[in-house]
Amino acid sequence: MKVGLTFALGSLFLAAPHLTRAQGEGLQIPKSIAAGDGFSIQSAGNGKATLYIVGPNQVLERAIERGGTAFFAPGALQNAGHYLVVLKADDSAAKGEFDVVAANKPSELSFFARPSRLPIGLHDGITGAVYIFDAYKNLITAPAPVSFELSTPSGAKQTHVVVTRNGAAFTEMDSTAQQGSDKFVARVGDIASTRVVGQVPGDPCGIKMTAQPSGQQIRLETAPLRDCSGNAVPDGTIVTFTETYGETQTTVDVPLKRGIAQVDMPAHNGATLSAASGVVLGNQIHWEKQ
Amino acid sequence: MKKGWVLAASLMIVTVALVVAGTVWPIPSATAYASGQHLLQSSSTPEEAVNSLGEAIHAQAWEKAYLSLANRGQFTEPDFVHDLTGYYPSLLTYATLDHFDTRSLHSSANDADIQLKLYWSTVVGTSPVSRDLHVTKNGDQWQVEWPIQKVSVVPPQVIPVNYLRWDVIYRGAGDDWGMQDVEAPHVRIVDMHPVQRADGVMILGELLNEDVVPAYVSVSATLLGKDQSTLASAGSFDKISHLLLPKQVTPFLVEFPDRTLAGVTGIRMTPFSTLISASADPVIEIDNEQLNPAPGASLTGQLINQSGQVVNVAHVLGTFYDKSGQVVWIADRYVDTALLPQTPVPFDIHIPEDLARRISTERTTVASFSAGGVQ
Numbered sequence: 052m053k054v055g056l057t058f059a060l061g062s063l064f065l066a067a068p069h070l071t072r073a074q075g076e077g078l079q080i081p082k083s084i085a086a087g088d089g090f091s092i093q094s095a096g097n098g099k100a101t102l103y104i105v106g107p108n109q110v111l112e113r114a115i116e117r118g119g120t121a122f123f124a125p126g127a128l129q130n131a132g133h134y135l136v137v138l139k140a141d142d143s144a145a146k147g148e149f150d151v152v153a154a155n156k157p158s159e160l161s162f163f164a165r166p167s168r169l170p171i172g173l174h175d176g177i178t179g180a181v182y183i184f185d186a187y188k189n190l191i192t193a194p195a196p197v198s199f200e201l202s203t204p205s206g207a208k209q210t211h212v213v214v215t216r217n218g219a220a221f222t223e224m225d226s227t228a229q230q231g232s233d234k235f236v237a238r239v240g241d242i243a244s245t246r247v248v249g250q251v252p253g254d255p256c257g258i259k260m261t262a263q264p265s266g267q268q269i270r271l272e273t274a275p276l277r278d279c280s281g282n283a284v285p286d287g288t289i290v291t292f293t294e295t296y297g298e299t300q301t302t303v304d305v306p307l308k309r310g311i312a313q314v315d316m317p318a319h320n321g322a323t324l325s326a327a328s329g330v331v332l333g334n335q336i337h338w339e340k341q
Numbered sequence: 342m343k344k345g346w347v348l349a350a351s352l353m354i355v356t357v358a359l360v361v362a363g364t365v366w367p368i369p370s371a372t373a374y375a376s377g378q379h380l381l382q383s384s385s386t387p388e389e390a391v392n393s394l395g396e397a398i399h400a401q402a403w404e405k406a407y408l409s410l411a412n413r414g415q416f417t418e419p420d421f422v423h424d425l426t427g428y429y430p431s432l433l434t435y436a437t438l439d440h441f442d443t444r445s446l447h448s449s450a451n452d453a454d455i456q457l458k459l460y461w462s463t464v465v466g467t468s469p470v471s472r473d474l475h476v477t478k479n480g481d482q483w484q485v486e487w488p489i490q491k492v493s494v495v496p497p498q499v500i501p502v503n504y505l506r507w508d509v510i511y512r513g514a515g516d517d518w519g520m521q522d523v524e525a526p527h528v529r530i531v532d533m534h535p536v537q538r539a540d541g542v543m544i545l546g547e548l549l550n551e552d553v554v555p556a557y558v559s560v561s562a563t564l565l566g567k568d569q570s571t572l573a574s575a576g577s578f579d580k581i582s583h584l585l586l587p588k589q590v591t592p593f594l595v596e597f598p599d600r601t602l603a604g605v606t607g608i609r610m611t612p613f614s615t616l617i618s619a620s621a622d623p624v625i626e627i628d629n630e631q632l633n634p635a636p637g638a639s640l641t642g643q644l645i646n647q648s649g650q651v652v653n654v655a656h657v658l659g660t661f662y663d664k665s666g667q668v669v670w671i672a673d674r675y676v677d678t679a680l681l682p683q684t685p686v687p688f689d690i691h692i693p694e695d696l697a698r699r700i701s702t703e704r705t706t707v708a709s710f711s712a713g714g715v716q
Contacts, residue, residue, distance in 0.1 A: 166524045167522070167523050167524040168523070168524040168552075168553075168554075169524075251552075251553045252553065254551075254588075285553045285587065286505055286621075287505050287507065287553075287555070287586055287587050287621045288553065288586070288587040288588045289586045289587060289588050289589040290588075298631055298632070299629050299630060299631045300630040300631075300703075301626065301627060301628045301629065301630065302626075302627045302630065302704070302705060303624060303625070303626045303627065303647075304586075304589060304624070304625075304706065304707075305624055306505060306586060306621035306622075306624070308503045308505060308621070309503070314624070314626070314647075316626070317628065328588045329549055329551060329588035329589075329590070330531065330549065
């Protein structure tokens with residue numbers, strides 16, 4: 052069946068010059084329709100014929116009586132693009148063409164937000180790109196305003212409105228000084244898409260460590276670590292404690308738990324104790340017997 | 342037709358002759374693996390007694406090895422086996438003895454001290470273990486006194502752990518194509534330094550996880566020639582701590598064997614990172630780190646597992662700096678015994694003699710692996 056249809060369509064295309072001449076033989080076709088809309092094609096003459104509509108990813112075939120109107124229900128053609136119409140009868144053939152364009156009503160947004168996680172206080176650190184599609188996933192190329200809104204947990208908002216070009220709109224936003232999960236929303240009409248952007252604290256602004264005896268050992272403990280904007284450095288961040296005593300050294304990588312890092316180390320009189328996290332150094336303590 | 346019969350008969354005769362020869366005069370390695378009467382048959386000298394014990398360990402003939410010991414009344418056979426292969430799952434649990442060396446330390450008419458060096462073949466390479474054995478004469482035979490190492494037992498207790506863990510949810514197959522995936526961790530090479538060694542080019546450096554989530558990391562390097570053409574590419578393999586918690590730094594070493602820096606116009610470094618489910622425990626203290634000068638330059642210290650969880654394999658990485666703070670060498674060592682809670686385990690890392698003089702400071706890190714998951 053498919054082979055027969057292909058052969059017939061192939062024959063029609065090979066006979067294109069003839070069909071071009073036959074186009075004036077009474078096929079009335081709309082110049083363009085919106086994807087998913089119903090439409091009709093009127094033909095002249097009489098007798099049985101077969102109407103073919105060939106377009107992107109879709110072929111319609113219908114047996115009609117010439118001289119009448121063939122109606123196509125809404126949803127018959129869904130893919131935007133250029134379509135060819137061929138009316139084939141035993142004694143003649145006619146050809147026409149028309150366009151199916153995306154419906155103007157947005158139905159779906161594809162929203163790319165990058166990155167999903169970034170440090171606080173980055174200028175233009177967050178990017179958002181939107182592509183607008185109709186109900187049949189055709190890209191809507193007609194200009195449309197897109198509202199981008201980035202809101203922090205505290206309620207602060209940044210809003211940009213960008214008009215699409217060729218179906219896409221793009222914007223950049225700043226990450227704020229406050230850590231947390233921001234909501235990044237793109238909206239076109241009543242269609243919206245939301246992404247979550249995590250704003251995370253930067254490096255610790257400083258490390259303040261205290262030491263006190265703990266049995267036969269020294270208990271080292273940091274004050275709660277914060278970045279330079281006052282955000283708490285997240286738990287799990289590694290603080291490296293180092294004790295240098297004579298020619299020997301003791302080190303421990305300790306994760307922050309509940310905001311602080313704590314460890315017991317050997318008590319050596321005259322030892323130098325220090326703390327660091329990544330590239331940030333903390334204070335040094337010279338331990339003397341208490 | 343006749344030639345075929347002659348050939349078949351010849352092959353059969355040769356085969357039978359070889360079987361008979363192999364049975365009557367077996368080679369030493371075959372003897373070692375056999376559990377027959379050849380094993381442990383001769384202990385007429387201290388060296389023979391130790392060699393015989395080494396062959397029994399090589400053949401995993403534990404009972405024969407145990408029965409040959411002079412002090413076997415002090416411990417059981419399972420104690421002896423666990424002393425060799427570990428009480429808890431570790432690198433030695435699944436290792437086999439590749440070979441062994443002996444070295445006489447002291448000898449007299451009735452006793453001797455001999456060092457037995459066992460080279461265990463583990464999944465991460467050869468792991469040498471030395472034992473100093475006292476050998477005594479008993480009649481006309483010599484017997485080894487095995488220096489059993491009793492494992493210090495941690496008293497039963499409950500160690501509270503504020504368990505911190507990260508899990509990752511990636512985008513699903515059914516998600517919209519615009520849906521962003523979780524961002525890979527941000528890592529940064531904070532130091533990189535190529536050195537020319539006799540056995541090739543080494544790229545030394547350090548990598549920092551500057552993100553707030555754990556990262557699985559690796560580093561690859563590409564040597565570039567004229568016109569930016571690629572001369573060679575290699576990765577850090579296991580000369581790196583692959584799991585980096587937030588703000589943690591690992592050294593890395595990329596080796597290019599048999600390469601020289603001559604002709605290298607550039608080096609392209611490619612750090613790789615991806616999210617990984619991980620926990621912040623166990624915490625391992627590295628105690629008494631000490632740089633020992635040449636000859637026999639090394640970094641020694643002790644690992645103390647501060648958590649209540651048994652660490653099955655520990656990988657110690659040493660980063661060595663000169664006076665200006667530049668990385669001059671990176672070396673590593675796997676600890677072949679499990680780290681029990683609060684129990685010190687020694688380690689030593691060999692430092693090349695020619696570099697030992699230049700080394701001023703060091704930094705030691707530990708990557709750990711526990712049964713049931715990474716870290």
